[in-house]
Amino acid sequence: MAVVMTAALYVFAAMAPLAIIAAGPALARLAAIAVTPPATPVYAYAMDDPARSIVHARSSMFTTLSDEPPALRAHVVAPGETLVSIAARYGVAPQTLAYNNSIVDTAQLKVGESLIVPPYDAAIHVVREGETLSTIAAEFGVGVEAIRAADPSTFADDDTPGRTLIVAVPDARYPGFRLRVSDAPRVIAPRIRWPTDGVITQLFSAAHTGIDIAAPYGSPIVAPDAGTVSSVGDRGPGGLAVCVYHDWGLETCEYHTAAVTVEVGERVVAGERIALVGLSGVTTGPHVHWEARTNGVLVDPMTYAPATTAIIRIGGATGSP
Numbered sequence: 001m002a003v004v005m006t007a008a009l010y011v012f013a014a015m016a017p018l019a020i021i022a023a024g025p026a027l028a029r030l031a032a033i034a035v036t037p038p039a040t041p042v043y044a045y046a047m048d049d050p051a052r053s054i055v056h057a058r059s060s061m062f063t064t065l066s067d068e069p070p071a072l073r074a075h076v077v078a079p080g081e082t083l084v085s086i087a088a089r090y091g092v093a094p095q096t097l098a099y100n101n102s103i104v105d106t107a108q109l110k111v112g113e114s115l116i117v118p119p120y121d122a123a124i125h126v127v128r129e130g131e132t133l134s135t136i137a138a139e140f141g142v143g144v145e146a147i148r149a150a151d152p153s154t155f156a157d158d159d160t161p162g163r164t165l166i167v168a169v170p171d172a173r174y175p176g177f178r179l180r181v182s183d184a185p186r187v188i189a190p191r192i193r194w195p196t197d198g199v200i201t202q203l204f205s206a207a208h209t210g211i212d213i214a215a216p217y218g219s220p221i222v223a224p225d226a227g228t229v230s231s232v233g234d235r236g237p238g239g240l241a242v243c244v245y246h247d248w249g250l251e252t253c254e255y256h257t258a259a260v261t262v263e264v265g266e267r268v269v270a271g272e273r274i275a276l277v278g279l280s281g282v283t284t285g286p287h288v289h290w291e292a293r294t295n296g297v298l299v300d301p302m303t304y305a306p307a308t309t310a311i312i313r314i315g316g317a318t319g320s321p
Contacts, residue, residue, distance in 0.1 A: 009266035036185075039162040055069045073117040073125065075228060083109050083182060086117075093247060094228065095267045096121045098179045107182035121172045127163045139175060140167050171269055172226075178265025181245040192224035192246065192304050193270060195254050196288050198278060210255075210291035211301050217286040221254050221275040223268040224304075232260050238289060239281025242274055250304060253290035256281050 008188040073084060083106045087094040091287060093235055097102065100123065101115050118124055123140060137144045174231030202208050227246035231253070235241040238255035242262065245251045258278025278287050 033084050047182070071119060073119070073216040075117050076113045077111050077113045077115065079111050081109075081111075082106065084245075084247060086115065089250060089276075090117050093226070093267070094117065094181075095172045095179050096110050096169075097176060099174045099177050100124045103176070105180040107180075107181050118166060123167045123169055123174060123222055124131065125165045125167050127161050127165065129161045130160075136165065136167065137317060140169055141175070142167065142169070153297055171267070173267045178263070179228050179267070181228050191221070192250070194250070194305060195224055195252070196221050197289050198277075201287065204302060209298050210253075210289050212287050214285060214287040214290055215277045217277060217279065218258060218272045219277040219286075221277060221288055223270055223271045223272050223274050224252050225250075227268060229262045229264050229268060229274070231264045232262070232264050235281065239283070240275075240278065244268060244274065249294065251293045252301065253291045253293075255291070256283050256287060258286075 011063045073090070075090070077086070083094045083097055083103065089099050090097075094106070096118060096238060097115060098106075100118060105111065125136060125140075127136070133144045133147055137147055147165060148170075194213070196215045196219055197212055198213040198219070201214050202212035202213060204211055221242075223244050225246040225248075226245075227244045229242065230245045230251060231241070232241040233241065235255060240257045240260060241253055241255045242257060242260045243251055243253035254275055256278055257275040259278060262268060262272075262274045277288055279286050290301050292299050292304060
């Protein structure tokens with residue numbers, strides 16, 4: 001009996017470790033059930049409006065001005081684009097593009113050509129030997145402070161030759177620069193002002209190519225909108241005439257003037273005096289024969305005239321263009 005018991009104990013001692021190893025996974029699951037591990041801390045944030053996130057700044061916020069000059073852009077001319085359409089895309093005058101890219105005639109523009117585009121109507125000026133901010137400001141008809149305000153990187157004594165300055169020219173009139181408009185721009189937007197105050201005596205028709213506006217002799221004739229003077233000269237029965245290509249594509253002409261106060265290629269702004277009401281050509285009284293063209297085709301100026309009440313007296317012919 002003693003021998004049997006001793007043998008049994010030896011067998012148990014040998015098998016027990018093997019049984020524990022075999023039962024390890026089951027014992028681990030049992031321990032997970034019997035022993036609860038410490039919980040991971042949970043943090044709760046109370047907000048007045050749970051639907052919105054609230055961000056608190058670490059310090060007071062403030063705005064700083066960059067010392068970098070205004071950014072210049074580059075544009076590659078695509079098929080179908082004109083100087084006028086590109087200028088409209090970037091919100092600058094055609095003269096601004098032309099002046100900064102040495103273009104004197106709109107017909108010079110070529111597909112694939114690269115243009116430098118300033119951020120607004122401005123001259124990209126490279127300082128020449130002997131120039132100062134004062135002389136540069138005088139050249140463009142602006143103040144020194146205006147140059148500093150437009151280009152924060154400009155310093156009081158910075159007149160280093162070769163340095164590039166951005167000189168703002170809000171009316172896009174660059175000293176001595178004239179732009180010839182040889183290609184007819186595409187019309188982009190309507191609405192212009194009347195060329196003069198007066199009484200409409202004839203409307204546009206198949207037999208009459210414009211609108212006649214009777215006004216006292218010598219009354220000012222103004223540019224209906226900003227643009228470039230495209231033509232000045234005698235038009236036979238139409239007398240002394242002046243035409244303007246407007247920035248957005250329409251060309252307008254005024255005939256029978258007494259005098260023209262602008263020249264071809266000059267930049268004009270809306271409302272600027274360009275001529276005086278006269279009696280030149282074939283006319284029975286002082287008036288303006290007002291024409292409009294889109295891509296060279298005559299159209300009714302009333303299509304683009306201001307939506308205001310005008311005094312119209314049909315039948316009071318004052319001449320023909």
